[in-house]
Amino acid sequence: MSELIQAILDSEEKSDLRSFMSQLRQHDQNYLLRNDILNVFGEYCSKSEKPDNFYTSSHLGKLIYYTQEIIQEDSNLCFIIRPKIASQEVYRLTADLDIEPMTTEELLDLRDRLVNKFQPQEGDLLELDFGPFYDYTPTIRDPKNIGKGVQFLNRYLSSKLFQDAKQWLESLLNFLRLHHYNGFQLLINDRIQTQQQLSLQVKKAIGFVSDRPEDEPYEQFRFQLQMMGFEPGWGNTAGRVQDTLNILDELIDSPDPQTLEAFISRVPMIFRIVLVSAHGWFGQEGVLGRPDTGGQVVYVLDQAKNLEKQLQEDIILAGLEGLNVQPKVIILTRLIPNSDGTLCNQRLEKVHGTENAWILRVPLRDFNPNMTQNWISRFEFWPYLETFAIDSQKELLAEFHGTPDLIVGNYSDGNLVAFLLARRMKVTQCNVAHALEKSKYLFSNLYWQDLEDKYHFSLQFTADLIAMNAANFVISSTYQEIVGTPDSVGQYESYKCFTMPDLYHVVNGVELFSPKFNVVPPGVNENAYFPYTRTEDRVQEDRDRLAEILFTLEDPSQIFGKLDDPNKRPIFSMARLDRIKNLTGLAECFGQSQELQEHCNLILVAGKLRVEESGDNEERDEIIRLYHIIDEYNLHGKIRWLGVRLSKNDSGEIYRVIADHKGVFVQPALFEAFGLTILEAMISGLPTFATQFGGPLEIIQNKVNGFYINPTNLEETAAKILEFVTKCEHSPQYWEEVSRKAIDRVYSTYTWKIHTSKLLSLARIYGFWNFTSKENREDLLRYIESLFYLIYKPTAKKLLEQHQYR
Structure with a gap:
C-alpha cells in the first residue's frame, strides 16, 4: 500500500491528495470511519468537478477505498488502511506530504491521545499480545480459507504425522485405547498390544465380517470380534463394521487427510455435551420477546434437540445400543427465583421432544437478593460468572455422573463460563459468539469509560479475549463474522488491535488465520418453521x-x-x-x-x-x-x-x-x-x-x-x-x-442435520489432534488466567460492590 501512496506523490494526483487532506482538516470530526471518508471524498470529487472514473479508478480513489479510518492530530493525518482481508497498514501523512509508516503501538497511543487530549497518559499501559502463542502453531495463509480450519488442520498435521510411520501408528493405537463409556472399554482391548498387531488384526477382522451377511446385527458376532481384540464401537451391522475397519485399514497402510477425517468422524468419543447460555430468561415458553432472549434461545434449544438426535443416530450406527449408552445434552443457564410466571425458577426442565436433553438452572449466590433473585441484564451479569461456574461444575458432575466430553459456550458470558469449566474439568471447549458487542457499538472500546456505567464493556471485551483465545475451536455462522468482507471489518477481526484507554492496549488480540475457526451455520426448526404452502x-x-x-x-x-x-x-x-x-x-x-x-x-x-x-x-x-x-x-x-x-x-x-x-x-x-x-x-x-x-x-x-x-x-x-x-x-x-x-x-x-453433523465431527477431530500433537497450551492458558485474575476479576469485583446497594 505504500507503493500506492508513493504513486500518488509521484503523479499529478499529489495536488489532489493535498487538497483532499485540506478538506479533511476542515471537517468537524477528528476521527473518520470508512463511510465518513467515502462521503468526504465524494464531496471533494463533486466540488472539484472530477471525471466520474476518478472516484474509483484513480490512485487516490483506490487509496480512499482501502482506507478504514483517518485520524487527525494537529496538521498530520493518520491513514489506517486495510489492503486486504485480515490485514492492516498504518501511515502518517504530514502537511508537507511526508509519509511515515506507524507501528501498532504508535497507533494505539494516538487513539489514546484522541480520547485523553487533556489528560496525557503518564507511563506505559499494559500491552496484551497473544501473537507469540501462535508462533509455533500452524496458521492458514490464504484469507479465503479462513473458517475452514479443520480441513487445513487435517492436511497440515497429517503431513507431519504421516512422515514418521512408527510415530503415526503409535499415536493411532494409543488414541484407540482411550475410549470407554461408564467403565466399558470401546474399540480395542488388551489383546492388541502393538502397532503390528493392530494392522494384522484389522485385516483379520475384515476377512471375518466380509463373510457374514451385511445386515447381520453386531451382537451376533460380538464375541468373535472381542477375541480378535475389538470391542464395541465399530458398527451395528456386519456391513457397517466392515466399512469402518476398511477405512482404518486404508488409514494404516496409506494415510491421507480425507481418510483420517472419515475415520475420526466415526469414533464414539462424545456422549455428554454441555451448552452454556448463562445470563437467563432461558426457557421453552414465555421467554421470547424478553430482554436478552430471542435468537440465542431459539438457536440453543434447537441445537440441543438436534445434537441429541445426532448422538443417538451415531450411537446406533456404532453398535453401542447393547451397552445401554444414553447420550445426554445439558443446557446450562442460571436459575431466576423471581421468574415472572416462567419456568426459569425450576432447577431441571426436560427439553420438549427429546429423551435426554435438559435445561439445568443453577442459582447465583446471594450477594444481594435484590439483584440475584431477579433477572440481570447481560451487561450487568459479569461479577457472578466465576462463582456460577464453580457451582455449575458440581451440578454437572452430579447430573452426568462424570465429566462432559464437550462444552459449547454461547455469547460472551457463556463463553467465559465455558472457559472456566473447561479449564477446571480439562474438557474440549467450543465457542459460539452469536454477536460480539464491540462491532455493534461504534467506538465502544475507545470511549469505554463514558459507556462503562451502562454497558461495562471493559468486562465484556476482556471476557471475549479470554474465551476466543482459550477455545479449542470456534464456530461462526458466517465467514464475514470472522474477517468481514473486502470493504468491512469482521467481528473477530475487530479484536485484532484496539485500545481501551487507561486500561490496556491490545497489540494482537486474536490470530484470525488460526485453524480453530470454522464456519458452521445454524439450521431452522423444521417442525415449527415450514412453507406456508404445506x-x-x-x-x-x-x-x-x-x-x-x-x-x-x-x-x-x-x-x-x-x-x-x-x-x-x-x-x-x-x-x-x-x-x-x-x-x-x-x-x-x-x-x-x-x-x-x-x-x-x-x-x-x-x-x-x-x-x-x-x-x-x-x-x-x-x-x-x-x-x-x-x-x-x-x-x-x-x-x-x-x-x-x-x-x-x-x-x-x-x-x-x-x-x-x-x-x-x-x-x-x-x-x-x-x-x-x-x-x-x-x-x-x-x-x-x-x-x-x-x-x-x-x-x-x-x-x-x-x-x-x-x-x-x-x-x-x-x-x-x-x-x-x-x-x-x-x-x-x-x-x-x-x-x-x-x-x-x-x-x-x-438445516440442523448439516449443522450438528459438522459440529460433532469438528469436536472429534480437534479432540484427536489435541491428543496426537501433544500440543502444550499451558503457557497460553496461564497467560489467559493472568488476564482473568489481574484485569477481569478486580473490575468485576467493583461492579459487584455497586450491586450490593441496589
Whole structure:
C-alpha cells in the first residue's frame, strides 16, 4: 500500500491528495470511519468537478477505498488502511506530504491521545499480545480459507504425522485405547498390544465380517470380534463394521487427510455435551420477546434437540445400543427465583421432544437478593460468572455422573463460563459468539469509560479475549463474522488491535488465520418453521386465531393500533426492541414514505408496549421512540404493534399467515451477526429484505431469493420495498418466484442435520489432534488466567460492590 501512496506523490494526483487532506482538516470530526471518508471524498470529487472514473479508478480513489479510518492530530493525518482481508497498514501523512509508516503501538497511543487530549497518559499501559502463542502453531495463509480450519488442520498435521510411520501408528493405537463409556472399554482391548498387531488384526477382522451377511446385527458376532481384540464401537451391522475397519485399514497402510477425517468422524468419543447460555430468561415458553432472549434461545434449544438426535443416530450406527449408552445434552443457564410466571425458577426442565436433553438452572449466590433473585441484564451479569461456574461444575458432575466430553459456550458470558469449566474439568471447549458487542457499538472500546456505567464493556471485551483465545475451536455462522468482507471489518477481526484507554492496549488480540475457526451455520426448526404452502401440516384454528391477532383483534393490553384497511399487503418484522435491531428505524422508514403507506400496512411483533413494563433501559428508550415516530408521521390506522409473547409454533404460523397475505419480511438491524429470523421467514416462503451489515450477506443471494437493504438509508430502503411491491401488483407470479427460491435456499444450506453433523465431527477431530500433537497450551492458558485474575476479576469485583446497594 505504500507503493500506492508513493504513486500518488509521484503523479499529478499529489495536488489532489493535498487538497483532499485540506478538506479533511476542515471537517468537524477528528476521527473518520470508512463511510465518513467515502462521503468526504465524494464531496471533494463533486466540488472539484472530477471525471466520474476518478472516484474509483484513480490512485487516490483506490487509496480512499482501502482506507478504514483517518485520524487527525494537529496538521498530520493518520491513514489506517486495510489492503486486504485480515490485514492492516498504518501511515502518517504530514502537511508537507511526508509519509511515515506507524507501528501498532504508535497507533494505539494516538487513539489514546484522541480520547485523553487533556489528560496525557503518564507511563506505559499494559500491552496484551497473544501473537507469540501462535508462533509455533500452524496458521492458514490464504484469507479465503479462513473458517475452514479443520480441513487445513487435517492436511497440515497429517503431513507431519504421516512422515514418521512408527510415530503415526503409535499415536493411532494409543488414541484407540482411550475410549470407554461408564467403565466399558470401546474399540480395542488388551489383546492388541502393538502397532503390528493392530494392522494384522484389522485385516483379520475384515476377512471375518466380509463373510457374514451385511445386515447381520453386531451382537451376533460380538464375541468373535472381542477375541480378535475389538470391542464395541465399530458398527451395528456386519456391513457397517466392515466399512469402518476398511477405512482404518486404508488409514494404516496409506494415510491421507480425507481418510483420517472419515475415520475420526466415526469414533464414539462424545456422549455428554454441555451448552452454556448463562445470563437467563432461558426457557421453552414465555421467554421470547424478553430482554436478552430471542435468537440465542431459539438457536440453543434447537441445537440441543438436534445434537441429541445426532448422538443417538451415531450411537446406533456404532453398535453401542447393547451397552445401554444414553447420550445426554445439558443446557446450562442460571436459575431466576423471581421468574415472572416462567419456568426459569425450576432447577431441571426436560427439553420438549427429546429423551435426554435438559435445561439445568443453577442459582447465583446471594450477594444481594435484590439483584440475584431477579433477572440481570447481560451487561450487568459479569461479577457472578466465576462463582456460577464453580457451582455449575458440581451440578454437572452430579447430573452426568462424570465429566462432559464437550462444552459449547454461547455469547460472551457463556463463553467465559465455558472457559472456566473447561479449564477446571480439562474438557474440549467450543465457542459460539452469536454477536460480539464491540462491532455493534461504534467506538465502544475507545470511549469505554463514558459507556462503562451502562454497558461495562471493559468486562465484556476482556471476557471475549479470554474465551476466543482459550477455545479449542470456534464456530461462526458466517465467514464475514470472522474477517468481514473486502470493504468491512469482521467481528473477530475487530479484536485484532484496539485500545481501551487507561486500561490496556491490545497489540494482537486474536490470530484470525488460526485453524480453530470454522464456519458452521445454524439450521431452522423444521417442525415449527415450514412453507406456508404445506397446508396439510397447518392447524386452521391457529391460522384463524393468529390472523385475527395480526390484523383485526382489539386488545389494548397487548396490541397497539387499528388498521384502516387490513387487506393491504403487510410489511412484517419481529425482533426485540433494542437500538441494534432497529425496528424504530423501520417504522421511520415506513413513516417517511407516503407511497409505501398507500400500498402496505406495517406490522411489528416487538416486546413490551409500555415503558413501565420493561426493566431494560434500551428497550424503554425504543418504546418511547416508537410512539414518537407513530405520532410524528401520523401512522395511526397504518401500523400494528403487537407486544405479545409467542410460542415457537405460533411464531412459525405467524410468518405463514403473513405469507398467506402475500406480505414481505423486513429485518432492519443496524448489524446482524447471522439472522435466524431471516431463515425462519425465508423457509416460510416470505420474500425477505435484510440488512446488508453482517450475516445476511451470506444467507441471501441479492435479488434472487431476497434483497439487501441499507437500514441507515431510509429513503433507499423504502424505494426497494416499494419497487418489489409494485412489481408484484403488476406480476403476481413474481412474489411466488422469490418465495419459492427463498424456501429452496434454506433447505439446501441451512438445516440442523448439516449443522450438528459438522459440529460433532469438528469436536472429534480437534479432540484427536489435541491428543496426537501433544500440543502444550499451558503457557497460553496461564497467560489467559493472568488476564482473568489481574484485569477481569478486580473490575468485576467493583461492579459487584455497586450491586450490593441496589
